[in-house]
Each structure stands twice: as structure tokens, then as C-alpha cells.
Amino acid sequence: MEFIITEYQHCDLIEINGRIDSYTSPNIDDALKSLFIDGHFNVVVDLRSVTYLSSSGLLVFVHAQKRCKSQNLGEIVISNASQNIYSNFQLAGFNQIFKFYNDVVSAIGSF
Numbered sequence: 001m002e003f004i005i006t007e008y009q010h011c012d013l014i015e016i017n018g019r020i021d022s023y024t025s026p027n028i029d030d031a032l033k034s035l036f037i038d039g040h041f042n043v044v045v046d047l048r049s050v051t052y053l054s055s056s057g058l059l060v061f062v063h064a065q066k067r068c069k070s071q072n073l074g075e076i077v078i079s080n081a082s083q084n085i086y087s088n089f090q091l092a093g094f095n096q097i098f099k100f101y102n103d104v105v106s107a108i109g110s111f
Helices: 025-037 055-070 084-093 103-110
Strands: 002-006 012-020 042-053 076-079 099-101
Touching: 002 025, 002 084, 012 025, 012 084, 025 055, 042 055, 042 084, 042 103, 055 084, 076 103
Parallel strands: 012 042, 042 076, 076 099
Antiparallel strands: 002 012
């Protein structure tokens, strides 16, 4: 799994490539925590190139979203989730706590 973080004026974009599982999700968690420490709480997570998303990966995003929203600091939005990846959010009931966008431009524009 690899990811790239790009800073924009109103948000940060994390583009993830590969599998998000119990082995790789701590790396994403560390990246999100670093953004939060730097005061960046509006985040777009681009899942276009994600081939697998485990429950541990889902929980990383859920915990980060709860941190953002509980302090009313910002939010995490998801872009380019394939139907299989979206189904993981939906089966766990987490599709209700995220906004999903079909493309990065729309997701970034939401901020």
C-alpha cells in the first residue's frame, strides 16, 4: 500500500493505492494523526486505487471522522470508492457517517 498526501487551500487529499488491511492501516492512521497535529482536519480520502478494505481500515477512518466531528473541526469525505469498497462501509453501517463523492474535484469542492 502506498499513499500520497497533497495539501490544498481548504483541505488535504490522501490518495491511497493498494490494500488497506491490518498490516497497512496503521500507516494511514499515523498519516491522519500527523495531519490533525498540524491543524488539518478537512480531508478527502481518494480510494480509486484501493483493491481491498478490511474492518481495521474502516475503523481507522471512523475513528478519524469521530475526532474531527466531535470537536467540530472538520470532516473526512471519501471519493472514488468502488462498489466493493462502498459495500464494506455500507455493511458496517458506516456509510451514514461519511459523505461519498464520485470524483476528487467534487470532494475537494465540498470544502
